[in-house]
Amino acid sequence: MSSTADPPRDSVVPALSRVEGWQLVSHPIFLVGVAIAVLGCAAFVRTIVVGTAISWDEDGWTAAVGVLMMGILTMVATNLAALRDRRSVTTEQHASLPVRPPIRTSGLLAAALWPTCVAALLLASVVGIGATQDLAPSGVEVVQLVGFVVSVLLLGAIGIALAAWVPNPFVATVVAWALLFVTPGETPAAWQSLIPWQTLGATGLAAWHLAYLCGLTVVVALLALAKTSRPRVIVAPMVVSIAVVVASAAVLLNGVCPAEGVCRF
């Protein structure tokens, strides 16, 4: 039996995101990232279990690096997924189908939530284990953990945006290598506070950093859509998200809160 009803086009996005999401989380490149993240988290969990862990800030770096690596490999995987038509020579075939490119990009962006959920589950497991061993993260540390999860989504969106604007899988690989060298310092310079995976708990700016990350993720997602969407669809959200990024970046660069008590939890 064939379905002949014409559904609203937006209803295709959830269906696409399910298929793309499953393909992403079962992609060998992403699975390598998961393995690294699990190793990093396992190393931290071991220090918790044997009682040598002092704090999340001090000892959680292995888990953070693991999740960051997973994010970078998520970027490569989403980039490959976005370039699948080009690599598989299905561009023409699929151009004859009714679903337009922005809908497909939206589906892929929604699919990037799958790796993000994997990161969230992994870190939530570590938090759970830590809580049973009297090493629950503080409020600021939870914000930082959420920031790491959002970083995975951001990197996934970057992979899709790169595919839209520079449709060559080599570029994402180069960017991935470059990101490996963007390492936050122990005492970060002002500009380093703009690195997505910078931890700013000590400076009391973690919430602003999270706002910055969320804004940046939306900007990148809209950039991915901008290539094929009508400008009027993305202008308003783009303006709002850029405003969030600029405002939060200004706070991060100045290293001060605009009002006492706003930054700290």
Next chain:
Amino acid sequence: MEQTAIDLTGVVKRFGAVRALDGVTLGIGPGVTGLLGPNGAGKTTMMRIAATVLAPDSGTVRLLDRDPTDADDRVEIRRRLGYLPQEPGFYQRFTAFEFVDYVAILKEMSDRRARHEEVRRVLEVAGLGDVANRKVKALSGGMRRRLAFAQALLRDPGLLLLDEPTAGLDPEQRLRFRELVSNLPNRPAVLLSTHMTEDVTALCERVIVVAGGTVRFDGSPDALAATARGRVWVAETADARAVLSWRMGDGRHRHIGDPPAGAELTTPTVDDAYLLMVGGARDGREAAA
């Protein structure tokens, strides 16, 4: 009144200095129409225009009674279009089911249950039900061809464009393909671009011969064969006056061209007529060059 699925009027398409289509005017309705022509004749260009993936430089195109230059109409056309390109691509990491399922989503089938039913149906129709869960990279060339055919059948298209669908299929698969196309429900308009004159003879109610970007013939396969009447003969020896000739299995020679007086004329086939038409066109181009 039967709807015209493809309506081309004075369509011109150039690629650099080459006029791939040079003022083509034709209408194609329900039933199977064969599109014959040599390499570079403009068949694939015509198919791509009909598939809404290529716009003509001039002339007008109407598909399924809609205007493909209008964005909303184009989406409506694509909803009712099935397209098997000349060189179909596949997602190698997907299974056959996943690949067709993905195309079904791109055909706006968002209801999961209905979509999966439809995917299973077209895979069965294409004879791939048993290998639905096999990765595309593990399928043979013939199976991949059928997979591409299966995705074109999703949602019972009103217009089905098949570009060289039987290339790479073994004889049994080709016969199965003919069975499939001839039994399609709701009598869609099928445009079948091919080099295989046997497929045209076996399947098509109508045949269009394209050469040099223009339509050289438009009629039934019998009418095409009739154009070679009196121009095909057999002889014991080769004949240099023939446009084309070949030695047959029984040792005699079959000639196409202007027969000598007293030649033993024979009944022409679609092959003979096509070769005469296209061979003549080729000779003309070579002479002009």
